[in-house]
Amino acid sequence: MDNSDSYLAAIWPLLGRALSGLDAEPTSPTHGSFDRTWWCWKFTDFSATRFQEGAHVLSWLASSPRSPAPVEARGRMTELAGGALRFWTRLQHSDGSFDEAYPFERSLAATAFTGFYLGIALERIRDRVDPATELKTLSSIERGATWLANNGEHHGILSNHLAASAAALQVAGDVIGTDKFKVARDRYLGVIYKHQHPDEGWMKEYGGADPGYQSHGMFYLAEIERRTGDKELFGRLIRASDFVSWFAHPDGSLGGEYASRGTKFAYPAAFEMLAARVPSSAAVAKHMREKLSAGRGVGAQEMDAWNQFPLLNNLLFAADAAGDLSHAAELPWRTPGAVAVFADAGLAIANANNRIVAMGGQMGGSVKLFAMTGALIYEDCGYAVASPKGFVISQGEGSCQIETDPERLLHVDVETSFRGIPSMRFDPWRFVAFRLFTTTLGRFPAVSRWLKDLLVTTLIRKKKSHPGRLHRRISVAKDGKITIEDRITGVSGAPVPVPRHVPFHMGSSRYADFEDWCGAHVACTPAKPLSEGSQESPNYHRHIALT
Numbered sequence: 001m002d003n004s005d006s007y008l009a010a011i012w013p014l015l016g017r018a019l020s021g022l023d024a025e026p027t028s029p030t031h032g033s034f035d036r037t038w039w040c041w042k043f044t045d046f047s048a049t050r051f052q053e054g055a056h057v058l059s060w061l062a063s064s065p066r067s068p069a070p071v072e073a074r075g076r077m078t079e080l081a082g083g084a085l086r087f088w089t090r091l092q093h094s095d096g097s098f099d100e101a102y103p104f105e106r107s108l109a110a111t112a113f114t115g116f117y118l119g120i121a122l123e124r125i126r127d128r129v130d131p132a133t134e135l136k137t138l139s140s141i142e143r144g145a146t147w148l149a150n151n152g153e154h155h156g157i158l159s160n161h162l163a164a165s166a167a168a169l170q171v172a173g174d175v176i177g178t179d180k181f182k183v184a185r186d187r188y189l190g191v192i193y194k195h196q197h198p199d200e201g202w203m204k205e206y207g208g209a210d211p212g213y214q215s216h217g218m219f220y221l222a223e224i225e226r227r228t229g230d231k232e233l234f235g236r237l238i239r240a241s242d243f244v245s246w247f248a249h250p251d252g253s254l255g256g257e258y259a260s261r262g263t264k265f266a267y268p269a270a271f272e273m274l275a276a277r278v279p280s281s282a283a284v285a286k287h288m289r290e291k292l293s294a295g296r297g298v299g300a301q302e303m304d305a306w307n308q309f310p311l312l313n314n315l316l317f318a319a320d321a322a323g324d325l326s327h328a329a330e331l332p333w334r335t336p337g338a339v340a341v342f343a344d345a346g347l348a349i350a351n352a353n354n355r356i357v358a359m360g361g362q363m364g365g366s367v368k369l370f371a372m373t374g375a376l377i378y379e380d381c382g383y384a385v386a387s388p389k390g391f392v393i394s395q396g397e398g399s400c401q402i403e404t405d406p407e408r409l410l411h412v413d414v415e416t417s418f419r420g421i422p423s424m425r426f427d428p429w430r431f432v433a434f435r436l437f438t439t440t441l442g443r444f445p446a447v448s449r450w451l452k453d454l455l456v457t458t459l460i461r462k463k464k465s466h467p468g469r470l471h472r473r474i475s476v477a478k479d480g481k482i483t484i485e486d487r488i489t490g491v492s493g494a495p496v497p498v499p500r501h502v503p504f505h506m507g508s509s510r511y512a513d514f515e516d517w518c519g520a521h522v523a524c525t526p527a528k529p530l531s532e533g534s535q536e537s538p539n540y541h542r543h544i545a546l547t
């Protein structure tokens with residue numbers, strides 16, 4: 001059995017759907033676009049740049065020794081990749097940037113991710129594409145890298161975006177043959193380093209740690225390390241891998257609703273690339289292969305079009321990097337009685353009598369409990385309370401204290417307030433107003449940046465507190481007994497238990513495989529009102545014992 005077989009088996013069923021996004025008709029004025037909703041259905045008003053990452057899939061099919069494409073079809077794959085590269089250059093603004101979500105956005109993510117993937121696509125097939133396509137693509141790569149060098153991420157610390165930006169600059173320099181982007185690359189890396197926890201190893205995604213997104217960001221860093229041999233970067237990747245290894249769950253998910261962005265997808269390429277040198281990466285890679293073969297976890301088949309190419313491309317890199325994992329150790333949580341506390345991230349995980357419990361104190365004490373088989377036994381994201389303006393939720397930042405002692409594996413004490421949930425959606429009138437603004441005043445870079453910051457504030461940063469407090473105590477005993485003691489005070493309505501929930505805008509969260517969609521074996525029970533408290537604002541209590 002080849003080391004890459006798990007990945008190739010997962011890639012093969014995805015290719016038809018992925019390539020069907022491409023406008024491959026040579027007579028079409030939009031030849032090369034990968035945004036099928038735009039060019040084929042004609043439901044949208046611009047071709048979204050991120051879909052052009054499909055050009056890398058075509059270049060891999062044309063060039064990789066592991067490609068399932070017949071030899072006689074590889075010339076066609078090269079031609080189609082060339083068309084996708086050329087169309088990508090048409091989407092670029094005069095300042096070098098690209099759009100992701102709306103016209104004139106000037107998105108760092110779109111510029112970085114597509115610059116990285118299409119730069120490597122050109123590397124793969126450079127000796128096969130026509131000179132005009134090569135020159136046009138090189139020009140766009142250089143202009144995009146120049147824009148990245150002169151700009152940055154202004155609305156938060158998103159380590160995966162910063163890592164992609166650094167990697168795009170690295171690839172641009174390599175494919176063009178210059179070191180003029182090295183200073184800018186190191187500036188992006190410096191921001192990641194500044195916000196990586198020195199002891200716990202996690203890399204910041206907005207306000208905290210998110211293992212799923214960290215697996216994505218680590219890939220771009222691992223590719224830079226592969227190209228440069230950067231020793232400091234390698235050391236940071238070791239710490240990042242050690243952190244992630246605790247949260248690669250038995251069901252194939254990575255992280256979950258208890259983490260800072262609520263993602264639970266798993267990107268395997270970084271761990272395959274590091275496996276020969278980093279023990280924790282070998283353990284994660286082995287686990288991911290097993291779960292991929294079993295059809296568990298969030299794969300590309302569970303994702304919508306916006307995340308299809310990032311994960312599919314990651315599987316291609318993983319297939320190329322896959323090596324012998326016979327030396328790989330088991331993940332650390334498999335050891336009976338194992339426990340890890342990442343206090344500054346507000347995360348804890350333990351093996352309680354061969355059941356794995358993961359908790360997020362910074363997400364209101366959200367809990368997930370797994371059997372070693374991958375079955376989801378219990379999940380609990382706190383409570384929602386109806387208010388005149390919609391629901392408020394206890395799942396958010398608060399005080400969190402995590403302790404271990406000789407009697408218990410873990411004791412977690414969380415106190416958090418209730419917060420509103422962003423509920424903005426477009427309707428026709430809002431959409432018309434938004435599009436008029438983005439295509440007029442929004443054309444100006446300063447206005448575009450202001451608009452992006454406003455959207456992030458509205459959808460992500462805005463966390464208005466509401467009446468009510470949740471005090472949650474979670475205790476994990478060495479014999480495997482888990483108790484959750486909740487006390488809710490000051491709420492204006494009856495609290496409703498919420499098993500699974502993400503309390504903010506995050507397009508990359510809320511994916512799950514079918515077994516996960518079936519829910520936990522043990523249901524969340526309602527809290528009961530206490531006699532204390534006022535009639536208008538009673539207090540509530542709940543005790544759960546999971547034995």
